[in-house]
Amino acid sequence: MAGATDTESGGAAQGVAGTVIVGAGLGGIRVAEGLRSNGYQAPVTLIGVEPHPPYDRPPLSKSVLVGKDDRVDLKPAEFYGESTIDLRLGRRVVAIDPEQHTVTVVAVDSPDDVHETIRYDTAVLATGLRPRLLPGVADDLAGLHVVRTIDDALTLRSELAAASTAVVIGAGFIGCEVAATLTGHDIAVTLVEPAPTPLAAALGTEIGALVGRLLSDNGVTVATGVGVTEVVDDGTRVTGVRLDDGRELQADLVVVGIGSVPVTEYLEGSGVELAPREAGGGIACDGHGLTSAADVYALGDVASWRDDDGVQRRVEHWNHTVDQAAVVAHRIAGGDPMTANVPYFWSDQFGLKIQMLGDPRPTDTVHIVDDDGRKFLAYYSRDGILTGVIGAGKVGAVMKTRPKLQAPTPIAELL
Ligand SMILES: Cc1cc2nc3c(=O)[nH]c(=O)nc-3n(C[C@H](O)[C@H](O)[C@H](O)COP(=O)(O)OP(=O)(O)OC[C@H]3O[C@@H](n4cnc5c(N)ncnc54)[C@H](O)[C@@H]3O)c2cc1C
Numbered sequence: 001m002a003g004a005t006d007t008e009s010g011g012a013a014q015g016v017a018g019t020v021i022v023g024a025g026l027g028g029i030r031v032a033e034g035l036r037s038n039g040y041q042a043p044v045t046l047i048g049v050e051p052h053p054p055y056d057r058p059p060l061s062k063s064v065l066v067g068k069d070d071r072v073d074l075k076p077a078e079f080y081g082e083s084t085i086d087l088r089l090g091r092r093v094v095a096i097d098p099e100q101h102t103v104t105v106v107a108v109d110s111p112d113d114v115h116e117t118i119r120y121d122t123a124v125l126a127t128g129l130r131p132r133l134l135p136g137v138a139d140d141l142a143g144l145h146v147v148r149t150i151d152d153a154l155t156l157r158s159e160l161a162a163a164s165t166a167v168v169i170g171a172g173f174i175g176c177e178v179a180a181t182l183t184g185h186d187i188a189v190t191l192v193e194p195a196p197t198p199l200a201a202a203l204g205t206e207i208g209a210l211v212g213r214l215l216s217d218n219g220v221t222v223a224t225g226v227g228v229t230e231v232v233d234d235g236t237r238v239t240g241v242r243l244d245d246g247r248e249l250q251a252d253l254v255v256v257g258i259g260s261v262p263v264t265e266y267l268e269g270s271g272v273e274l275a276p277r278e279a280g281g282g283i284a285c286d287g288h289g290l291t292s293a294a295d296v297y298a299l300g301d302v303a304s305w306r307d308d309d310g311v312q313r314r315v316e317h318w319n320h321t322v323d324q325a326a327v328v329a330h331r332i333a334g335g336d337p338m339t340a341n342v343p344y345f346w347s348d349q350f351g352l353k354i355q356m357l358g359d360p361r362p363t364d365t366v367h368i369v370d371d372d373g374r375k376f377l378a379y380y381s382r383d384g385i386l387t388g389v390i391g392a393g394k395v396g397a398v399m400k401t402r403p404k405l406q407a408p409t410p411i412a413e414l415l
Pocket residue numbers: 022023024025026027028047048049050056057058059060061091092093094126127128129147148149174263266299300301302316317318319321344345346347348
């Protein structure tokens with residue numbers, strides 16, 4: 001049974017509406033699955049604006065771009081019927097009314113803009129991010145790319161064979177991975193980043209420099225401390241970029257990886273509170289995903305949960321979303337609140353798995369304990385206590401640290 005619905009011309013629909021999940025990505029599907037595995041019997045409706053069933057994003061900058069994978073669906077097609085999850089694709093939620101307990105939905109390809117109202121008992125918001133674009137640059141310029149959706153990745157992939165030069169703007173995780181993947185396609189890649197090293201904001205400059213070394217040693221030209229002032233084109237497609245030090249770089253492809261912004265515009269006027277911009281923005285939640293509106297939860301990249309220190313924090317990592325989905329599903333299905341795991345993320349570059357466990361800040365003290373010029377292992381500490389571990393090609397050593405991050409551990413024990 002689906003959530004109770006009505007078209008806009010009629011009144012509010014009646015009946016038990018169950019849980020309506022907005023956003024059919026990783027967080028959305030994990031909540032839907034978690035509800036069923038926790039014994040939740042009411043209707044579950046999963047609404048997604050993309051035409052594709054929920055798929056995995058990490059492979060987009062890795063195996064999909066390389067050409068190893070075309071489909072990275074998170075569930076087989078039969079899962080939705082077997083689990084009685086009403087999957088509605090190609091539908092954009094444009095509004096939520098917490099008083100009435102309804103969401104308003106439009107079909108993206110509908111010529112007559114018919115609005116549908118769906119009632120919920122509980123709503124879950126998992127609408128993720130959209131890539132930040134360069135100000136003043138037309139986003140439909142041929143040869144200019146971002147990588148957030150599978151369609152983005154397949155479009156970029158289709159242009160790799162004809163390209164010999166590329167500029168990647170922004171050395172965050174996605175920028176670094178795309179630079180690595182394109183280099184593997186025999187494309188001469190320049191990675192442009194205003195910060196002093198790649199990944200400086202996420203990992204600090206000391207570890208960022210080790211990642212920069214990995215990229216340079218494998219053929220990426222890493223241009224740090226410099227910004228892009230202009231994307232140059234010939235009227236039909238990109239031809240290069242101009243830098244703020246006066247240089248102009250030729251490029252058949254330009255990939256923009258300058259971060260993303262939470263997708264929250266459908267909340268305007270709803271009263272659902274957002275986190276302050278200085279805290280990363282996104283939907284403000286308590287420590288277990290409840291927003292400022294009754295019966296409305298949020299999770300994943302779009303959500304800013306309050307941490308144990310009372311600080312709103314938004315995290316853009318796969319495992320974090322999975323952990324939050326488990327907490328939210330458990331909470332809706334009636335269980336006790338669960339506590340999240342130790343934060344974890346990974347990145348794949350040039351055949352090395354870079355992994356981080358814990359929640360260090362870039363200002364924490366870094367202790368590099370192993371570095372053979374390619375693989376490395378480092379700990380982070382604050383006030384003498386271990387806050388994180390990062391390794392490249394050090395899977396066992398990183399994972400062994402997990403128990404030490406679950407309780408306060410003096411860094412001296414590890415050095
Ligand atoms: C290229 C790439 C590589 C990555 N690699 C890694 C990695 O190596 N390691 C790691 O830890 N993490 C990685 N991540 C991050 C990870 O994929 C995300 O943390 C995760 O996908 C977050 O899940 P989510 O459900 O919050 O958002 P998403 O997966 O983005 O899902 C949100 C969904 O909501 C839909 N939506 C948005 N607005 C609406 C609306 N109004 N109505 C209906 N639907 C809507 C969107 O279309 C989207 O499908 C990567 C991300 C990308 C893009």
